[in-house]
Amino acid sequence: MQATDKVMGTMVETAIYAQWLQREWFEPWYARWTQGRFQCEVDMVELSPQNFKPMWALEIKWSNRYFETPGELKSLLTFCETNKLKSALVTTIDKSGSREMEKMKLHFLPSSLYAYTVGENTILQKQQRL
Numbered sequence: 001m002q003a004t005d006k007v008m009g010t011m012v013e014t015a016i017y018a019q020w021l022q023r024e025w026f027e028p029w030y031a032r033w034t035q036g037r038f039q040c041e042v043d044m045v046e047l048s049p050q051n052f053k054p055m056w057a058l059e060i061k062w063s064n065r066y067f068e069t070p071g072e073l074k075s076l077l078t079f080c081e082t083n084k085l086k087s088a089l090v091t092t093i094d095k096s097g098s099r100e101m102e103k104m105k106l107h108f109l110p111s112s113l114y115a116y117t118v119g120e121n122t123i124l125q126k127q128q129r130l
Contacts, residue, residue: 009062012091012111013043016060019118020044023125031057031079040075054079057088060111067095067108080104089114 020028031042031054044058059066059076066073073090080088086104091111099106 005062009060012062012115013060016058016091016111016115016118017044019115019122022119022122035078040078042076042079045079054083054085057083057085059088059090061091062093062111064092064095066090067092067097067099070099070101070106073106076106077101077104 017028020026026046029045029047031040031045033040042057043060046055047053048055057076057079059073067090070090071077076088076090079085081103087107088104089107089109091114092108094110096109096113098108
C-alpha cells in the first residue's frame with residue numbers, strides 16, 4: 001500500500017463519518033477487539049438503543065481488492081458472525097455488487113456514492129422532521 005492510498009483511505013473514512021455525524025438522532029460506533037495477537041476492528045456499527053446489540057456493520061475501504069477477495073475481510077466477517085448479522089456493507093473505489101459468503105452477504109458500493117447517498121438521505125430526513 002502506498003502512502004497516498006493510506007491518506008486517501010483516511011480521508012474517505014472521514015468523509016463518510018462526516019455525513020453520518022450530520023444526523024443528531026444517530027450515534028455511530030466502531031468495534032475494536034483483540035483476537036489472539038491480532039487487533040481487529042470494524043469501522044462503523046449501529047447499536048440497537050434497546051439492547052446495544054449491533055444492527056448493521058460498515059467497513060470503509062479505499063480499495064477494490066476486497067471486492068475480488070472478500071474472505072480477506074476477516075475482522076468484518078468475524079464481527080458479523082459473532083453478532084449474527086447476515087449482511088454488511090463495504091465501500092470500494094469504484095466497484096459495486098454483492099458477494100455471498102458462507103452464512104452472509106457482503107454488499108460493495110463505491111465510497112463516493114455511499115457518502116453522497118448518506119448525505120442526501122440525511123437532508124431528506126431532516127426536512128421530514130421539520
